[in-house]
Amino acid sequence: MNRNEPLTIEPGKAICYSGFREGQSPDTGVYPTYEQIKEDLLILHDHWKYLRLYDCDEQTDLVLEVIRKEKLDFKVMLGAYIGAEMNNFGCPWGGSYSEEELIQNKERNQTQIYKLIKLANQYPEIIFSLSAGNEALVNWSDHYVPMESVIKYVRMIKAGAKQPVTFCENYAPWLDKLKALVDEVDFISIHTYPVWEYKNIHEAMEYTKQNYYSVADKYPHKPVVITEAGWATNSNGRGISSENVSQDLQEIYYNDLIGWSEKEEVLTFVFEAFDEPWKGSQEPMEPEKHWGLFTVDRKPKKVMRKIYTEL
Template sequence: MNFFEQFNLPFAKAVCYSGFRDGQQPGGVIPSYAEVKEDLLLLQPHWTYLRLYDCDAHAQTVLEVIAKEKLGFKIMLGAYIEAEMNNFGCPWGGGIYDEAQLTLNRQKNDAKIQRLIDWANDFPHIIFSLSVGNEACVDWTDHYVPVSRVVDFAMRVKQHATQPVTFCENYVPWLNKLEPLAEVVDFISIHTYPVWEYKHIHEAIEYTNDNYNAVAKLYPHKAIAVTEAGWATNSNGRGIDPGHVNEQNQQAYYKDLMEWSAKKQIPVFFFEAFDEKWKGSAHPLEPEKHWGLFRTDRTPKLVMQDAISFQL
């Protein structure tokens, strides 16, 4: 089912945006209005759809900048739900909380879902879709939330907001445990990362296509978006072969993915706009820090150097 036709949206490019710069992070110092404006003006010539991960203070600034500066972006707004159960299978040892913290997280999640609804109604011309969580059901997550609870979140948002509702998750859970959720959401959102699964760049777009088709085959009556797909440019070897990541490979995957997206008319939110040094471990080559199409100082990596030169 064609996503853009179903929701009466124009086809355009999409990117994941989180604007935390050096010395900033969620729960700490956040980007200022001026910094967010600088980012959005940098992104505006290349992308129409932006994905925001949480209805937090940073997202509030983004919405304010778009509204006040009359920028043409359309937003997929998410609520970043936190652990409501322990996940003893988390490979890096996260995901273990005491009962008091889990109880607090449940309360915080309810509040976030309400904020998602409120902001959807406050910015109906900017926010075009709503996500009730991010990678909270996959086996390796450190913020596990039961599927039944995510179903409840989706149903609650659908009752009180007009935008289509989804849940952003790795493609694997959609093949089994998320079937009850698939029937509730308005569209399915999958994440596909060939490089995390030790695929070479020459295998990448075929692997992404296979991931998409596996989910689409199960749910032919549902529209599907790719809400994360990207290619890191550095790695210390933690989960990603350092020989597979560099700016040339990122450029190749981006080009292939955008051609695939346009040919199949599938929305693809490339991960991500900017590098974020707060992520992952302290190691400077930690792969979590190096997914951006731009560096943390906002200078363009190879793929965007070519795009900017073409634009000029």
Template sequence: MQTWILKLLLGGCSCLALSCAASSAPLKIFPTDSVKAISYSGYRSGQGPGRAEPTEAQLSEDLKLLSRHWNTIRLYGSGPQSAAVLRVIDQEKLPLTVMLGAWLKAEVSNPACPWGGIHAEAELQKNRADNQTEVDQAIALAKAYPSLVTAISVGNEILVDWTDHKVPVDSVVAYVKRVKAAVKAPVTVADNYVPFQKGLDELVEHLDFITIHSYPIWEQKDIDGALAFAQQNYESVRQRHPQKPIAIGETGWATVTNGVGIPLALAHESAQDRYFKEMSAWSQNQGIPIFFFEAFDEDWKGGPDPQEPEKHWGLFTKDRRPKLAVKSLYPDLIP
């Protein structure tokens, strides 16, 4: 087993020096050998970005449910919902810590994005200002809840070739430096494994740890080859950056698809069940922090087709009912 941790996530930590990563023992990201982590968004039916927000009572219900099995959640932005989540965890003394996100919008156009990466210059200028504000908010929340915010992820999928919200690497480095100068929590950037596999040395040198995303199902892998594929993704980044700790910030398995992007034969609950169990076992056996994507189905995502896979990654349905993968953990919630 790899023994990873010098307290960089779940309980507050001060050991952030890069010299730690260069020592003979790898730097551990989390201060426990039993990291159970999941990505969380509180949106329910009829809610979504720019629409209705979940109430604090709804957030409390979700967080109490999740804290029965997980001890770390990932949030993607530092806006009102994240502030409310942290407030609820703090006020209700829930046994959860948070990898907080600073959501960065596009600062340049990306013609390589197949679904709309071209932005007017006026929009890009506004986005740059919004990104500054978002980083300020992440810093403020980390300072307000230092025992809960145990890592900060600057941006999400902003570097991969196909992103619709691309941010230049030099801008990302500047944001990372700014956050690191302001808070004690370790700082990362979360993205698809490919950019880190290729390099990004000028960014990685400033990170306390790397966060990668791996989705075998999006790359047309069936469940029999899924675990090995995710392991290969992780290992390729580890070999490229051997002195830097690595977390898997997203991986999961859709349970429904309309056949667009994910073949009909791949998306079903039994496959999600197997993938969740195999990835969880690998995480625990090797000490690799893995955030499973995601807690709940979100029907606001994608277009009007209710079968779009983007809506169906949750381990729970949008009505907070457990899918097969977690039914044994939540038998009281089975209808």
């Protein structure tokens, strides 16, 4: 894609991918191997066209290497992970840092942006779009970054790479707080999670559509992509009622979401491919661990069983 031409992102099945398995996490620096990532991508490649990656880390290096070496037909939205550059005392799970930590984060953020640009230029046939960050401007973020920094990062990416640039954020801030950012990005990326907002399955798809159209109608001159939408399958009751999540409910929401997305030609990244036990608290039923369409041992959940009977 050339930024000087009209932005066209073809609709297609899209999914968020992170390959951390039991005993692996970005916090400990234990990453999936080449063969593990290859296994994952072979599971996904017949059914999804687009992958979303969140970070320019060692895992991302291997994902891009696997796609190129194994000649897999994926297009990647690549993001930079930007850490907190200021304290957010309103975050309920910890948004406070020392001044030294904030300075270090700013330095790491610059490094992330530079690596994002490098990878975009190294893999132009695979990486189709770039994100300057993820959920760093919403009021509950534990890695809050000032708007002026995000705008600076967007401009740096635009100056260094040819792919269209976005920023991935919950739908709500785009309606008011992020107006200045709208003019900077090539397209808007929103997240919509009805189950986090206490909606039941009967309300869920209508709520997702409301989230999408509230942003798309406000900025008719900008394309809008959904970069996260999904339904958890377990919960310890914190933030999400345990009665409101299950594999049956995930299947209903997924099918409704895909049906609507294909009909309306909205590029929608399902959250997410595989369960990730490293996320959230130590409790096994922590909902953050249970959004995958597949379990952490790569077995299909109910929503995927019809097309993955061999796994």
